[in-house]
Amino acid sequence: MIKPLRGMKDLTFEEAERFNYIVDTASKVAKHYGYSYIETPILEETALFKRSVGESSDIVGKEMYQFEDKGGNDVCMRPEGTAGVVRAFISAKLDRQPVKQKFYYYGPMFRYERPQKGRLREFHQFGCESFGEASVYEDFTIITMIARIFKELGIGFDLQINSLGCKICMPKYKENLVSSLKDIKEQLCEDCNRRISTNPIRVLDCKNDKCQVVLTDSPKLIDYLCEECDPDFKRLTELLDKAGISYEVNSNLVRGLDYYGKTAFEFVSNEIGAQSAIAGGGRYDRLVEFLDGKPTPAVGFAIGIERIMELVKMPEKQKEGYYMGAMVPEAVEKVIMLANKRRGSDKVTVEYTSKGFKSHMKGADKANVRYALLIGEDELANDTVWLKDLESKEERTISLELFEEEL
Structure with a gap:
């Protein structure tokens, strides 16, 4: 009998109903916020993710389903959704138009990693990407959208936020961080030591508990924010306070993708074990430019559908038909x-x-x-x-x- 590949899973019966309910609920909320549906190919050029996600990331370095197709092209199964949407945004020349664009999407992503609860090799995300709005009000609006989706799905959460700064405040911070990391490098894991020279900010994102203990006293980017980033971050916290959305400032929150800057956030749950992040995102104002588009501010998020499947409170099934x-x-x-x-x-x-x-x-x-x-x-x-x-x-x-x- 042929079985599904390791890390791949059939979606049938009650699980399929739950999946559709999550997608329908999230899509409804996204439409209320002015988002339109977009669908991008599962297969893309590998260069897209190397340039966006970053060659130093675990996704590109270890986890992508990458291969050469019959035409000799270097391609891969998409490991995340944002880069493909940005590529589509540029391909359609929307970066050349003054109109602000908002898209939502959902579908399968692929990463070759050790399968565990809530994390499969084929997994599904629901995401939103907003282009053309630089205001921190849009960051706030994105966060409230996720909170509303989770409220409608009956999911409790904790929100963690941070600022990753910009090209003005980052250089000085990176210099001090590298100096600090070199002093403790013998106590850090092999991956962290490699990242000190390739992408030191990613050291803060290490999932090794011993490394996190050692990094407790490392410099915090939030203390180095420039005259633009600092008031923006303070304004975000004020807006969240006024909206009654509780949050924790996590100065080690850097996200796993290289394209983020300024606002970063994660929604976490203590009901799903070690893999506690159920949604995350932030601002990526330079990604469109990195992929050869016209400089365009952007912010977005993704929800891990498998991560929240067991948390969703389904409405009572109505008799129909x-x-x-x-x-x-x-x-x-x-x-x-x-x-x-x-x-x-x-x-x-x-x-x-x-x-x-x-x-x-x-x-x-x-x-x-x-x-x-x-x-x-x-x-x-x-x-x-x-x-x-x-x-x-x-x-x-x-x-x-x-x-x-x-x-």
Whole structure:
């Protein structure tokens, strides 16, 4: 028997319903905030992610599904969503238009890493990207959108925020950080030592608990913010306070992707074990330019759908639609044709085999429908249908003509 590949998973039955509910809920909120749907290819040029995510990142260095296709092109399965949306934004020359653009997306991402709860090799994200708005008010709005999505899904969370500064305040901080890291390098892991020379900011993002203890007294970027970044970050905290959204300033929060600057944030949950981040994002004002577009401020986020699956409180399933069945073989075709018409306006479950009354009612119960409609020998002779409302328990026999008129 052929099984799914390690780290890949089928999505069926109740899980599929839960997945669709999450996507539908998040999409509805995104539309209320003025976002339009975008879909980008799963397969992209590897160069896209090397230039955006960063060659020093674990994603590019260790985790990408990268290969040469039959045309000799260096391609990979997308490991995250933002870079593809930015590439599409530039490809459509939207960076040349003065109109601000907002997109939402959802779909599968791929990373070759050790599978664990909430983290598969094929996983799904829901994300939003906002282009053309430099104001910190947009950062605040993005955060409130995620909070609203989680509220509608019944998910509790803690919010962590930080500022990653900009090209003005970063150089001095990086110089002091590198000096500090060299003093403690013998206590840091192999990955951290490699990053000291390639991308020292990423050292702060190390998942090794021993490294995090050693890094406690390292310089904090938030203490080096420039005259633009510092008031922006303070304004963000003031807005969150006014909105009643609790947060923690985490000075070691740098996110795992190289393209972030200024605002960075993560939504975390203590209900899903070690992999506690359920959503994250921030501002990436220079990424469009990095990918050969016109300089465009941007901010966005992604929600890990698998991370929140078990946390979602599904609404009580409502009975809807019809169950239709025949009690004599001669009525089967009439039931099928009637169902075909009704499906223009309702969900309909059809039993193709003629059965007794009790068997049909069991079928209707399993289908979780509102109405059961049966055609037996008498109904067939009199051109009527037997109809029962399974909520009110009201039942009646009505003419087929009258039932079809309701369509």
